[in-house]
Amino acid sequence: MSDWHPASWQEKLAKQQAKYPSIQALDEILDQLSQLPPLVTSWEVDALKSQLAEASRGNAFLLQGGDCAESFSDCTSPVITNKLKILLQMSLMMIHGLNKPVIRVGRIAGQYAKPRSADTETLDNITLPSYRGDLINGPAFTTESRTPDPVRLLRGYGRAAMTLNFIRALSESGFADLHHPENWDLDFVSHSPLSNEYHKAVKDLSNSLRFMETLGSAKNSELNRVRFNTSHEGLHLHYEQALTREVPNRSGYYNLSTHLPWIGLRTAEIDGAHIEYFRGIKNPVGVKVGADMPTEWIQALVERLNPDNEAGKLVFIHRFGAEKIAEGLPKLIDAVRQTGKCVLWVCDPMHGNTETTENGYKTRRFDNILSELEQTFDIHHREGSILGGVHFELTGDDVTECIGGARGLDEAGLKRAYKTQVDPRLNYEQALEMAMAIVRKTAG
Ligand code: PEP
Numbered sequence: 381m382s383d384w385h386p387a388s389w390q391e392k393l394a395k396q397q398a399k400y401p402s403i404q405a406l407d408e409i410l411d412q413l414s415q416l417p418p419l420v421t422s423w424e425v426d427a428l429k430s431q432l433a434e435a436s437r438g439n440a441f442l443l444q445g446g447d448c449a450e451s452f453s454d455c456t457s458p459v460i461t462n463k464l465k466i467l468l469q470m471s472l473m474m475i476h477g478l479n480k481p482v483i484r485v486g487r488i489a490g491q492y493a494k495p496r497s498a499d500t501e502t503l504d505n506i507t508l509p510s511y512r513g514d515l516i517n518g519p520a521f522t523t524e525s526r527t528p529d530p531v532r533l534l535r536g537y538g539r540a541a542m543t544l545n546f547i548r549a550l551s552e553s554g555f556a557d558l559h560h561p562e563n564w565d566l567d568f569v570s571h572s573p574l575s576n577e578y579h580k581a582v583k584d585l586s587n588s589l590r591f592m593e594t595l596g597s598a599k600n601s602e603l604n605r606v607r608f609n610t611s612h613e614g615l616h617l618h619y620e621q622a623l624t625r626e627v628p629n630r631s632g633y634y635n636l637s638t639h640l641p642w643i644g645l646r647t648a649e650i651d652g653a654h655i656e657y658f659r660g661i662k663n664p665v666g667v668k669v670g671a672d673m674p675t676e677w678i679q680a681l682v683e684r685l686n687p688d689n690e691a692g693k694l695v696f697i698h699r700f701g702a703e704k705i706a707e708g709l710p711k712l713i714d715a716v717r718q719t720g721k722c723v724l725w726v727c728d729p730m731h732g733n734t735e736t737t738e739n740g741y742k743t744r745r746f747d748n749i750l751s752e753l754e755q756t757f758d759i760h761h762r763e764g765s766i767l768g769g770v771h772f773e774l775t776g777d778d779v780t781e782c783i784g785g786a787r788g789l790d791e792a793g794l795k796r797a798y799k800t801q802v803d804p805r806l807n808y809e810q811a812l813e814m815a816m817a818i819v820r821k822t823a824g
């Protein structure tokens with residue numbers, strides 16, 4: 381790694397970066413950011429890597445989920461708690477049904493930067509820079525809002541810190557105690573078509589916890605306190621670099637803005653700046669992979685991002701779409717197998733299944749998401765590889781962004797509570813239903 385340092389990416393082409401009006405103003409902010417304390421610790425990062433290694437062996441399962449794009453205005457108590465609640469509920473269903481530990485990773489506390497397919501947006505003959513996430517600019521279609529402002533980097537760091545502080549405080553104080561799932565009841569649970577199934581799982585799990593504790597085999601803090609990890613797309617490389625640190629008594633550099641940063645599909649070129657930055661950090665690293673990526677590219681990603689073949693280091697988050705996965709996934713698995721190296725396989729059934737309705741709503745169909753997920757389980761099983769986790773865009777709130785699910789949300793219903801800034805998310809009920817479907821699939 382002698383040719384790597386936290387800024388070596390700057391010698392490569394960095395796609396999807398903001399164009400700031402003043403480089404001097406940016407540098408001043410980055411200087412401040414690089415002095416601020418880290419958001420996570422190297423111990424936590426290494427602990428997550430060990431857990432992901434277990435998931436790659438089939439002994440644990442990763443549940444990664446949250447907003448497509450967090451917004452600064454959503455840094456509120458109800459939004460954060462509802463997101464935690466739904467992730468806890470889903471994980472509870474999965475612990476119960478899969479009979480293995482579930483590793484919870486939120487797309488949370490830093491998911492503020494978005495890749496866009498176009499650099500600019502034109503409305504009524506006015507062309508402005510595209511909205512790239514609250515870390516960079518604002519969504520309102522005005523010159524002022526769309527001009528990248530480096531002060532947003534500090535605000536993003538601040539929002540991430542506040543979010544994480546609240547998550548940590550809740551977890552420490554017993555909110556996430558598996559003995560008290562009533563803490564995480566969302567309002568809907570009592571009047572949902574899924575309520576019976578959920579409450580039965582809660583009851584079963586409480587009984588088995590009590591049983592294990594009676595035997596003395598499970599009286600440990602793991603049951604009282606549930607660990608949450610954070611993740612975001614490591615898109616804004618100046619921000620990531622400013623939070624990349626060396627720590628005492630451990631070698632190498634850690635990205636201490638989050639536990640699990642990932643590389644988006646649009647910035648995964650082998651010779652690009654993102655791969656350069658990511659290849660040097662100690663964190664476990666996710667990469668979004670999908671259709672139309674040639675074998676050589678896939679293999680080069682494995683070699684570049686996991687040269688030492690460390691278990692739990694490299695997470696391949698595949699996102700094909702329900703139509704393409706049957707053809708694409710076996711080739712992907714084969715390409716990785718040829719390298720002889722280890723990856724953790726995770727299915728993102730959201731990003732290959734996005735469509736736009738006649739009324740202009742960007743949406744996803746519950747059935748397509750489920751179909752991709754079910755095909756994934758079958759394909760990995762057939763190929764003798766292990767699906768170690770799932771990756772969802774979801775919220776703990778009652779939004780109407782994806783079509784389908786137990787309540788049969790239809791196209792006309794989308795407008796009732798369509799709130800996302802970027803991609804459509806599963807609402808709480810659809811998310812819980814997805815967790816139940818995963819359990820059903822693995823049991824069947
Ligand atoms: C995302 O996860 O929100 C995203 C942009 O995904 P992808 O890089 O897979 O398109």
Ligand code: CO
Nearest residue numbers: 448773802803
């Ligand atoms: Co998205």
